[in-house]
Amino acid sequence: MxxxxxxxxxxxxxxxxxxxxxxxxxxxxxxxxxxxxxNNAVEYYGARAFLAAQSGIEQKLVQLFPVGATIGGCxxxxxxxxxxxxxxxxxxxxxxxxxxxTDSSVPSGSVNVFRISSSATCPINSCPxxxxxxxxxxxxxxxxxVEAKTLN
Numbered sequence: 001m002x003x004x005x006x007x008x009x010x011x012x013x014x015x016x017x018x019x020x021x022x023x024x025x026x027x028x029x030x031x032x033x034x035x036x037x038x039n040n041a042v043e044y045y046g047a048r049a050f051l052a053a054q055s056g057i058e059q060k061l062v063q064l065f066p067v068g069a070t071i072g073g074c075x076x077x078x079x080x081x082x083x084x085x086x087x088x089x090x091x092x093x094x095x096x097x098x099x100x101x102t103d104s105s106v107p108s109g110s111v112n113v114f115r116i117s118s119s120a121t122c123p124i125n126s127c128p129x130x131x132x133x134x135x136x137x138x139x140x141x142x143x144x145x146v147e148a149k150t151l152n
Contacts, residue, residue: 049089049121049122053142099113111151113149117144120141
């Protein structure tokens with residue numbers, strides 16, 4: 001009988017150890033899932049900024065090379081989107097032109113080369129101008145550069 005009393009409470013210690021171990025595993029799993037959700041959000045908003053930058057490039061190419069018209073001007077500009085998918089995204093476009101570069105593959109013998117750079121910024125949370133941004137304010141930014149040349 002006395003040996004039974006010496007072991008009293010060992011099951012309680014084992015149960016407590018298992019409970020603490022399960023709690024630690026649960027907290028680790030919650031941390032992994034939260035990190036994964038955050039990474040998915042960053043990837044989504046990064047793709048959104050990339051599409052905004054790409055849209056800016058395409059808009060500038062349409063301005064430079066209009067169908068059936070002469071080549072447009074190469075000016076820097078900033079575009080703000082108001083479409084639902086690109087809401088609050090701003091795109092800074094820079095355009096540089098290098099003219100009369102010798103190119104034997106075209107009939108005229110020279111081409112104009114345009115370098116267009118697009119940098120899109122899409123804020124995730126709003127941060128009013130003049131206010132200090134909250135700790136959780138963040139934004140994504142993507143940049144694209146394209147070179148295009150005339151064919152005549």
